[in-house]
Amino acid sequence: MLVIVRTEKLFDWLSRTRRTVFLQADMKRKATASPRWRWKFGGFLLMGTLLTLFMLVHLQTLFGPDASDGANTVPVVTSFEGQQFSLNRTKSKLAFMFLTGHNMALDILWNQFFEEVEEHEYSVYIHARPGYSFSKGNTICRSFINRQLNNSILVEWGEATMIRAERLLLTEALQDPLNQRFFLLSDSCIPLYNFTHIYNYVMSSQKSFVDSFVDKNDDQYNILMEPVISEDKWRKGSQWVALTRKHAEVIAGDSTVFPSFVDHCKKINLSDNWKGDPMNNETIGRHNCIPDEHYIQTLLAVDPIYALRHCLRRTHP
Ligand SMILES: *[C@@H]1O[C@H](CO)[C@@H](O)[C@H](O)[C@H]1NC(C)=O
Numbered sequence: 001m002l003v004i005v006r007t008e009k010l011f012d013w014l015s016r017t018r019r020t021v022f023l024q025a026d027m028k029r030k031a032t033a034s035p036r037w038r039w040k041f042g043g044f045l046l047m048g049t050l051l052t053l054f055m056l057v058h059l060q061t062l063f064g065p066d067a068s069d070g071a072n073t074v075p076v077v078t079s080f081e082g083q084q085f086s087l088n089r090t091k092s093k094l095a096f097m098f099l100t101g102h103n104m105a106l107d108i109l110w111n112q113f114f115e116e117v118e119e120h121e122y123s124v125y126i127h128a129r130p131g132y133s134f135s136k137g138n139t140i141c142r143s144f145i146n147r148q149l150n151n152s153i154l155v156e157w158g159e160a161t162m163i164r165a166e167r168l169l170l171t172e173a174l175q176d177p178l179n180q181r182f183f184l185l186s187d188s189c190i191p192l193y194n195f196t197h198i199y200n201y202v203m204s205s206q207k208s209f210v211d212s213f214v215d216k217n218d219d220q221y222n223i224l225m226e227p228v229i230s231e232d233k234w235r236k237g238s239q240w241v242a243l244t245r246k247h248a249e250v251i252a253g254d255s256t257v258f259p260s261f262v263d264h265c266k267k268i269n270l271s272d273n274w275k276g277d278p279m280n281n282e283t284i285g286r287h288n289c290i291p292d293e294h295y296i297q298t299l300l301a302v303d304p305i306y307a308l309r310h311c312l313r314r315t316h317p
């Protein structure tokens, strides 16, 4: 509706400017233009300029980087005197967020992967053990150098520290407003497609890619999580996800589901030489829960606005 009205305004304006041009020619012929004509001409010029500005601003909001919740895909390219100037700073980026202990075993593959990519098209964030930094000495992948988080924590497998680290990565990656898709990856993840393919694939969708399902055999839900998490919202799925900025914000900003996981989703501590069935031992009655394969899935199922129907669901066979 608005666009139609504005287009009409444009035609209106165009016909008026044409009139202005005629008036100008007329004025030239007459040599002595009356002040009234000059005043009118100035008025038209001013109105034309304002309308053009208005149209530009409108186009910007329609097709600019923040249109359709910030997921633009088209880099703005302007041509000037035969030269191509790319406004690279406006292009959406993919954020690659790695969870690793220390070195990245498959960095040779990632190096190849990032080699074909312009630096303004992606960001890398690595959560490694505190104090570890990536340098030429321990990785051949240039994109990993100095990309470790400086506020990393000690992560224990199966503990809430794992999802805490995920949230640290998301919080850091969200600092860059150009990051529009967020990939959570492990040190053993490898790219199966080239960057262009992945970029176009995720950017063409407004949805997150989250593996999420209800596991009938899963008894990790803890009734103490009520009322924050009701049992029908309990989900399971792969830890490795690709998120839109909206979902990344929901997870990084979550202040209800996360504390509930910290308090009530804990793995059972077994001694190193443990072999038997924990249910027949003194561990009976204690609850075993591994947070990282439930947290994001359950949070997105609990959140009434960003519920998982906004995600593409893919379950493993
Ligand atoms: C911007 O992008 C173009 C093409 O994608 C590239 O040729 C150019 O070097 C980039 N400029 C900067 C400053 O990164």
Ligand SMILES: *[C@@H]1O[C@H](CO)[C@@H](O)[C@H](O)[C@H]1NC(C)=O
Residues within 6 Å of the ligand: 125, 126, 146, 147, 148, 149, 150, 172
């Ligand atoms: C961590 O600090 C180092 C040194 O100040 C810096 O080079 C690096 O980029 C920082 N890491 C991140 C993810 O910002």
Ligand SMILES: *[C@@H]1O[C@H](CO)[C@@H](O)[C@H](O)[C@H]1NC(C)=O
Residues within 6 Å of the ligand: 116, 193, 194, 195, 196, 197
């Ligand atoms: C990336 O992969 C796509 C399809 O998988 C292919 O068409 C394209 O040529 C590849 N691009 C490069 C730079 O290798």
Ligand SMILES: *[C@@H]1O[C@H](CO)[C@@H](O)[C@H](O)[C@H]1NC(C)=O
Residues within 6 Å of the ligand: 266, 267, 268, 269
């Ligand atoms: C398991 O052991 C770790 C230390 O090894 C401890 O911090 C944690 O609280 C224990 N968890 C439970 C559920 O007892």
Ligand SMILES: *[C@@H]1O[C@H](CO)[C@@H](O)[C@H](O)[C@H]1NC(C)=O
Residues within 6 Å of the ligand: 270, 271, 274, 276, 280, 281, 282
């Ligand atoms: C219970 O577990 C401990 C090790 O944590 C083991 O030494 C003990 O034999 C187990 N008891 C039974 C009844 O299996």
